[in-house]
Structures are given as C-alpha cells and as structure tokens.
Amino acid sequence: MHSRALIELHQLKKVFHTNQGALHAVDGVSFSILEGETLGLVGESGCGKTTTGRLLVRLLKATSGEVRFRGTDIQSLTRRSGKEFTGKAQIVFQDPFSSLDPRMSVGEIIAEPLTVHRLYRKRSDLMQQAASLMDYAGISPRHLNSYPHELDGGRRQRVGIARALALKPEFLVLDEPVSALDVSIQAQILNLFDDLQQEFNLTYLFIAHDLSVVKHVSQRIAVMYMGQIVELGTADEVIHDPQHPYSEALISAIPRIAKDRQRRRIILEGDVPSPVNPPKICRFYSRCPRRKDICRTAVDLLETLPDRYVRCILRQQGDTP
Ligand SMILES: Nc1ncnc2c1ncn2[C@@H]1O[C@H](COP(=O)(O)OP(=O)(O)OP(=O)(O)O)[C@@H](O)[C@H]1O
Ligand SMILES: [Mg+2]
Numbered sequence: 001m002h003s004r005a006l007i008e009l010h011q012l013k014k015v016f017h018t019n020q021g022a023l024h025a026v027d028g029v030s031f032s033i034l035e036g037e038t039l040g041l042v043g044e045s046g047c048g049k050t051t052t053g054r055l056l057v058r059l060l061k062a063t064s065g066e067v068r069f070r071g072t073d074i075q076s077l078t079r080r081s082g083k084e085f086t087g088k089a090q091i092v093f094q095d096p097f098s099s100l101d102p103r104m105s106v107g108e109i110i111a112e113p114l115t116v117h118r119l120y121r122k123r124s125d126l127m128q129q130a131a132s133l134m135d136y137a138g139i140s141p142r143h144l145n146s147y148p149h150e151l152d153g154g155r156r157q158r159v160g161i162a163r164a165l166a167l168k169p170e171f172l173v174l175d176e177p178v179s180a181l182d183v184s185i186q187a188q189i190l191n192l193f194d195d196l197q198q199e200f201n202l203t204y205l206f207i208a209h210d211l212s213v214v215k216h217v218s219q220r221i222a223v224m225y226m227g228q229i230v231e232l233g234t235a236d237e238v239i240h241d242p243q244h245p246y247s248e249a250l251i252s253a254i255p256r257i258a259k260d261r262q263r264r265r266i267i268l269e270g271d272v273p274s275p276v277n278p279p280k281i282c283r284f285y286s287r288c289p290r291r292k293d294i295c296r297t298a299v300d301l302l303e304t305l306p307d308r309y310v311r312c313i314l315r316q317q318g319d320t321p
Pocket of ligand 2: 049050
C-alpha cells in the first residue's frame with residue numbers, strides 16, 4: 001500500500017487583493033497527498049480548487065502556510081532547486097484550447113520545458129524526445145508539426161499531457177482535465193491518466209466540480225467549500241457515508257448513488273457568503289439544511305485528522321440527523 005506523504009499542506013492560505021477587498025481564496029487548508037495515490041478535490045465554482053492546485057506546483061506564492069514536497073517546504077527553495085521542483089510537479093489544465101500557445105507547433109509546445117531546462121542541444125534530439133512523449137500520451141507523432149487549432153479537443157489535451165510529462169514529473173495537478181471534452185473522449189483520457197500513473201508511479205491531485213467523475217478515479221476525496229476543506233476521507237466513505245451536510249448535498253445530486261441510497265436530492269437554499277470577509281462562524285451556515293444555534297457560536301474547533309476529517313461541529317458532537 002501507499003502510505004508515505006509526497007505532499008503535505010499545512011494551514012495554507014492565499015489572499016487575493018481585489019477592488020472589493022481581501023479575497024480569501026484558500027483559507028487554512030491542511031492535508032496530505034500520499035505517494036502514488038489520486039486525491040480528488042471537489043467543490044463548486046469559485047471555492048478555491050484551482051488556486052490550491054496552482055499553489056501546489058508553485059505557479060502561485062502562498063500568503064501563508066506551507067507546502068512540503070518530500071518534506072521540503074517548496075516556498076523556501078533556492079532558484080536552482082526551485083527549477084528542479086518545477087520538473088517534478090506539473091499541471092494539466094481544463095481547457096486545452098486556451099492553455100496551448102496557438103503560434104507554436106505541437107512539437108515546440110511539448111519540447112518547451114526541455115528547452116527551458118536546457119536538456120537537449122540539437123533540435124532534432126528535442127523533436128525526437130517530443131515524439132516519444134506523444135507516444136506516451138497516445139497521440140501520433142505525425143502531429144508533431146501540426147498547430148493546436150488543427151487538432152480536436154481530445155488530441156489537444158493529449159498534447160498538454162505530453163508536455164506535462166516532459167520533465168519526468170512525480171506529481172501532477174489535473175485541473176478539471178476532462179470537463180471541456182466530449183463525453184465520448186472523457187473516458188479515453190481518464191484511462192490514459194490511469195495508465196500513466198501505473199507506468200510512472202505518478203501521484204495526482206484530481207480537481208473537479210463534479211463528484212461523479214472524481215469518485216471513479218480517486219482513492220480519497222477532499223470536499224472544499226469557500227476556501228476550506230469541509231470533509232476528507234476515502235472515496236468510499238465520502239461517497240457512501242458523507243458526514244458533512246455540504247458533501248451530503250453534493251452526493252445527493254449524483255443520480256445513481258442517490259437512488260441506491262434512496263436519498264432525496266438536497267437542494268441548497270440561502271445565500272452564498274462572499275469570500276471577501278468570509279463569516280467567522282461555519283461558512284456553510286447560511287445554506288445548511290441541518291444548522292442549529294450552536295453552529296453560530298462554534299468557530300473552527302476541528303483539527304485535521306490523518307484519515308477522516310469533517311469540519312462540522314454537529315458531527316463532532318456526535319449529533320446524528
Ligand atoms: N488572480 C486572481 N485574482 C483575484 N481573485 C482571484 C484570482 N484567482 C482566483 N480568484 C478568486 O479566488 C476564488 C477561488 O478561485 P478558483 O479559481 O481557485 O476557484 P475554483 O474552485 O477553481 O473554481 P472553478 O470551479 O470555477 O474553476 C474565486 O472567488 C476567484 O474569483
Ligand atoms: Mg478552477
């Protein structure tokens with residue numbers, strides 16, 4: 001079994017300074033990603049998933065808190081070791097249409113990280129390496145000289161994946177990597193991630209707003225709400241025995257599971273608070289179907305547990321519905 005943590009987040013925070021004020025996009029997130037696992041990260045639009053992913057690969061600098069990669073805080077890396085880390089942790093974006101430079105050929109796009117890291121001197125060697133990366137990503141090297149607009153969505157995403165593999169990463173953030181693709185292609189790309197994980201012993205953070213994709217690919221699932229993790233457990237626990245009222249609502253929206261469990265779909269009402277000046281009490285309070293008075297007084301009493309974590313004072317008190 002995998003058990004060693006590859007990545008550990010500790011009280012990670014990211015504040016964006018906006019015209020409306022300080023926006024707390026990621027607000028005290030702590031969890032680990034184990035070597036070789038896929039950790040699913042779910043939550044509705046704007047809850048902070050992409051920001052978390054970008055912090056993990058150093059595309060963003062944290063406001064406070066730590067990200068440890070094999071025990072080393074990635075924010076304290078020197079220029080040189082920072083560059084080395086970049087190769088080990090890469091990101092695959094949701095939209096293969098906007099994430100690839102339209103003026104570069106497929107070969108150039110894939111080879112760019114190799115060029116930046118000065119791994120090959122001769123262009124022919126670079127292109128040969130790009131072609132072999134295309135092989136891994138399941139796209140024919142005959143597209144080496146094509147441009148992104150000449151490819152369909154699935155192939156374009158495979159180019160993004162080949163590029164992410166260029167520097168032999170250990171960790172990939174997959175940020176909604178199939179959301180923009182046709183349903184018929186989604187399964188192929190998900191299979192590719194699975195094959196690559198086996199072959200290269202990759203560790204994934206798989207981001208999605210849709211639990212039905214995440215439940216098939218993740219060993220564990222973290223549920224995020226307004227910049228915080230509200231529940232974390234094995235995929236089985238979170239899907240079949242959600243403990244946080246927000247996870248319950250998300251899961252009640254997956255048709256087959258809802259039917260299996262004879263759960264009714266929970267429609268959330270109430271206002272979503274702003275991430276600028278988020279409430280000091282439970283952030284889900286305004287929409288929570290189970291809220292009680294105590295939820296208004298209790299503030300962040302919960303510690304992150306290694307295996308199962310639920311940020312809900314009612315559950316902590318053993319209150320059952
Ligand atoms: N560069 C930025 N400057 C200001 N605010 C930002 C910036 N990036 C993200 N935000 C804000 O931070 C919050 C979290 O955004 P983020 O993109 O991480 O959410 P998300 O969970 O990935 O959403 P989605 O499902 O729509 O991709 C949002 O309120 C967003 O508007
Ligand atoms: Mg996002």
